[in-house]
Amino acid sequence: MSSSPSPTPNGHAVTVIGLGPMGRALAAAFLTAGVRTTVWNRTPGRDGELVARGAVPAASAEEAVAASPLTVVCLVNYDATDSVLRTEAVTRALKGRTVVNLSADTAERARDTERWAGEHGIGYLDGAIMTPTPSIGTPSAVFLHSGPEPLHREHRPVLDALGGTHTHLGEEIGRAAAYDIALLDIFWTSMAGYVHALALAQAEGVSPTELAPFAQGIGAILPPLFQEWAEDVESGGFSGEGNPLTSAVSTMTHVVHAAEGHGIDASVMRAAEALARRTVDLGHGAEGFTRVTEVLGRR
Template sequence: MSSRSEHSAVTVLGLGPMGRALAGAFVDCGLRTTVWNRTPGRDRELVERGATGAGSAEEAVAASGVTVVCLVNYDAVDGVLRREPVTGALKGRTVINLTADTPSRARDTAAWAAEHGVRYLDGAIMTPTTTIGTPAAVFIHSGPEDLYREHLPVLRALGGTHTHLGEEIGRAAAYDIALLDIFWTAMAGYVHALAVARAEGITARELAPFAKGIGDILPPIFEEAAEEADSGGYSGEGNPITSAVSSMAHIVRTSEEHGIDAGVMRAAEGLARRAVGRGHGADGFVRLAELLGRR
């Protein structure tokens, strides 16, 4: 299969909201795009825009040198790819898996691909569907660098930035998990804050400008904390763990006075108190990462 044909054609498996966005971006860039979804009918709009709807997953992967997969998880990926005749049709072709799951599942899929002669790249999408095809999109990838470079022209059709994080296949998923950890922990904190504020007669709209202010102070804190975590310095100057414990206790008490579940903050407070009990009360909050990492 020629390099030219590989770079002018692409198959997309999975037409949920993100899959449709990916396929639409490929179509808009003029790539010959073949699409398939287990549930029929989701390809209608894409076909009207110029995509080709495949009647089966085998037909879809056989239509292009590279197949981009975006399904709900790797169980769904296995259900499509790890069965004949699809596995046979993929031999010698490239799969770029943008499905979100764990690093261990990425490694397992890469091992399966190698056993069956399938060229494999793993990746993750770090921005919403609305960013796909625009400069705001962010993609991360891991796996063989030469394979990544070979298919970068196709990936660039998705817009935004693409970063190759290394040849170890699980690195993209590991970044994804760590970054989603930040996002969902922050969102859990925000919705809890909205509940506490409402109980005190403060509307979400009134709180929002001040909540954004909290968000604005985090980037420099992240940078400083990263240096401490990598160096093992854990300076608590100005804001030791003992201070954090005190403010967390205030949050727990106020929440529970209003009958609001404070389980998440209680867990964080408990971890901080454990650090104090181990003699780290004067250290910075990032010391907790070390405690969490101990087995």
């Protein structure tokens, strides 16, 4: 086992487990901020640049977590996290220390990990990174956290080295993952719609770069709609004023017919159209698209 590195001037130390692109960005941000940083990855050979900058390579996950009071984990999912943390040696080394898990998975997996951590005397915070790798260490980074507020407050000085904003969403450990899943839902369904639109435009002789400025215009009208629709769903108003569901279904049908006329798979829009038609068939045709939220939750 390697010896522990000498303390940095600010006295802070962190271990980063997981050195994919995001994990390397996290470790680099800690190093830039002068935080003593120990690194470990399941696949060797990804720490070279970080070590050259002053990171301390650990020979094992056990050695890595023992090197710092705080371990930040960034792996592909909680199966990967469990395979590293829930070994006897690592679990024993983590006792009395804190894990901040920035790996993506479901809220239930976060709750299960919290139970495991509590049983073994390990402090646990769950988290989510809501911005891409280049944002890490800059003011544009966005991090969400959930778990015990005193624990978050204790480690906030180190987490702040990652830049951007750090929002503590509450003590219920699953809240960060719940936000993450919902926001990923927005992102990927939006991206699915956009690549489908590019394919449809190209089939009609419109190049992607010609369409892009107008696509950005569509994007610009969404933020106020997000707020308006959230309030509508929360109040149960489901207002169809200006754009009832019957009208929405008609425009969706146009997209389906145009796409399939060019031999383009329209399954994404067909799914949206089917939800809208189902809601209309339930007697909500005069209401707005927000009524679909309530219908989706029906058993």
